[in-house]
Amino acid sequence: MKAAIIPGDIVWDIGAHVGLYTNYFLDWVGEAGEVVAFEPLPSAFVALTLAISTRPKNKNNAVLQPLALADYSGEAVFTDDKSDNKINPKTAHLIENPDEGEGIKVKVDTADHVVIEEHLSIPNVVKIDVEGFEESVLLGGEKTFANPACRHLLIEIHFERIDERKLGDSVGRMVKLLKKWGYKVRWVDASHLHASR
Template sequence: MQDESGFFVKRESYDNFRFIFENNCSCDAGPMMSALKEVVNDNDIAFDIGANIGITSMWMSKISKQVYAFEPEAKNLSRLKHNIHINGIENVRIIEKAVTFESATVCLNLYESYGHHSLSTSHLSTPKGRVSVDAVSLSDFCRAEDINKIDLIKIDVEGFEYEVLLGAEELLATNSIKFIVFEHSPALLRKQGRDMSQVIDLLFKYGYTIYRLNHEQINRVDVARLGQEDLYAVARSH
């Protein structure tokens, strides 16, 4: 299938075709990509954390010189590689690892939906098993790759966004990450027993300004009214 960005995406029988046809977009990141197409562009380096089958990675490839796509699950990796290949994309480097607060071997919990695999043992989706995968922190990865600045990061890791950002505190403290897009899922966070403001408080700590996709700025008191949605944060120096 050709998606709304013009890329071809290999589809499987277990994909959510109802969502695709009812919403006229290739995945649940479609509204985010549409809303931010005029906000984020001309990036040197972009990270797609939780790259899944590569739809956001391919979108990033059009607006970035170099994309690093992090995905640890084998079937998703196979589809990610295939989608990058059939579209002739050459500026996406696939990193076969999860991202969390430390570099280690971790347990990835597999769920019924291929978009719900998570380091968390608790999810709204039905569990299907678990596998051991390699993980890396963003600070360790950037140090090893000599990356000093990231223009754009998308984080969709099914409730583990906070741990991803904990592993990037060195970068956050110096505002070396310009633009961060992340999923906010109240139902999932409640299921996991998490504080709804955990991620937002960490970003506020380092001086980031946070917006909804309609570009409405939010404060901590606004968290209670947020639904299932993507938010984006902008470094204070930009």
């Protein structure tokens, strides 16, 4: 990720959680860059906000968005899974059926709509870590991610969650979509895709 980012870049952290990578990105983009961090889980968003507000530098270069990105606008239920006794579980995720368990209602929007509504610039580099909703994020951001200004998409693929959601060859469809948008796609390891141009 560091090699993909140039000082002055606009970086999106989709699924920012408590801000580990958001902080790295702010260091790497420098004073002329910007990092937009998306995190729907309220407790994680509070921790993210605190982490950024206490930074020694570049904290004003962060735009924090308390929402999930997907292929529709509206609301969804986000798991409040504390089975590992953590306040901000790393595996918390959107669920399609609210009857499956307790959860928290969160705001959902598409990348394309957020760019317009929030007057955001097209990102140069995007990190996506969304627990099985990777394809949904891409489908909601065709204009954004297909834009030539967007040079890199770094995507964590959650195969187990994709299987749970019965999405079939979601990964194959994502690779095909990324190539259609003009990216070269390679596997960094068994669960991370890097699309670049």
